[in-house]
Amino acid sequence: MAEQSRISLNQITTPVLCLEEALDGCARHRIPSIGIWRHKVHEIGLAASARMVKDSGIHVSSLCRGGMFPAPTKTARQARLEDNYRAVDEAAALGADSLVLVLGAADGVTLSDGRQMAEDGIAALVPYALERGVRLGLEPLHPMFAADRSVLVTLDQSLQLAAAHNSNTVGVIVDVFHVWWDPRVFLLIAQAGKRIFGFHVSDWLVPLPDTLMGRGMMGDGVIEIKPLRAAVDAAGYIGPIEVEIFNQKLWDSPPDTVLPLMVERFLSYV
């Protein structure tokens, strides 16, 4: 099912590479798309990054990441909204398919308050994104991150949030690591339809080495990726598929071994 034209390197899979090196790695390993992280853009500035991306001919599947609206004070929430405006500007300049939003949980904010702040933050960001033609992809994280990383934990919840907005502007990111456990996942992917703005793959290792840094390369864990991929295809998603792996062992490996392995596993398991 997988074809190399669909693969995208999410930059967090090879975090040792600066943007230039990551683009070069994509070119050398025939990876046509990249998911760029903002801190890599900030290292060299937006204008230089945009030029570099354009010169490379590599497609930008996403910019990671905005969101993180929940915060205990109004001042802090306003600062986060301002940072999201900058993220939208960056996504527009880079020509990213979408800006990924992670709806971070925050210290000192209850789960229900955090969820309201996420909803309010998205609503405040939408007009700005709409004007600049930037699509916002809400990414639910695995429920084990509900306390410290994301108040958004299911596709169902993400689709409900998205439903309040234009379907060309607010959608969801389906990451197999975060949603594979959900008894309703196939139903929800079908329901998401054109609201699917991105699809991320990795694997769930057993035993899980670490909640954050324990994701595996496709094929090393227990997620049945192909049926999820088929469901996302059937829902109408035809964009790049990002390989996004937080894993210390991979991070410590030379990128020129990680990238071909990633392509090989993609072709076999996605």
Place this chain on the structure above:
Amino acid sequence: MAEQSRISLNQITTPVLCLEEALDGCARHRIPSIGIWRHKVHEIGLAASARMVKDSGIHVSSLCRGGMFPAPTKTARQARLEDNYRAVDEAAALGADSLVLVLGAADGVTLSDGRQMAEDGIAALVPYALERGVRLGLEPLHPMFAADRSVLVTLDQSLQLAAAHNSNTVGVIVDVFHVWWDPRVFLLIAQAGKRIFGFHVSDWLVPLPDTLMGRGMMGDGVIEIKPLRAAVDAAGYIGPIEVEIFNQKLWDSPPDTVLPLMVERFLSYV
């Protein structure tokens, strides 16, 4: 809201104690109920355990645990079913309010196959439980356990499984650690109504020290237990509330400090 008459010691909170010592600890610390683990019963035999419980005057809120139906071979699945018959016999002899079923995931079984095996196993066990007047409490575990401990990961899924059976025989166990993240948790608790056969409390520590052994004492984490307790009360559950904490530090502490702490925290946070 909490009153001491509702508290129950789930035996895994003080695993160093044998059944006799746990019952004695409950009596001394005015804990009126206990959730008993099967391996503690097997240490001294069922008849002796049942006599000991009866003599103690302590109420048995649950027997932990049956279930674990998913297995790669028919022989293994039959052996597990047989073990569940024994668990029902034990729950009947001990006068437990319910037998807790954990629907373990199994090596070499896909998630979808495992879910079918869980459904089939429950269906096979129900007539035996019904004849002996034993109620079966399906306990969804947190989705982070989907790969290695439970194919049942949400209240929604548990209620759907339970719905196929008599509402006096098959219900659900609501454990705050496993369900607190769910955006639909209040809706699902209300929907569960009389199907709630048990309510378990502990807390979610930040950062999570360990997926299995990292639960906290109530008040040490971020779960808003009182609203969940209020929802369970409003749904009509009037039975014991078990304190069930897997935590290495607590396990290494003297039970005679753990038990009064547990009562104190229960009265403040539940």
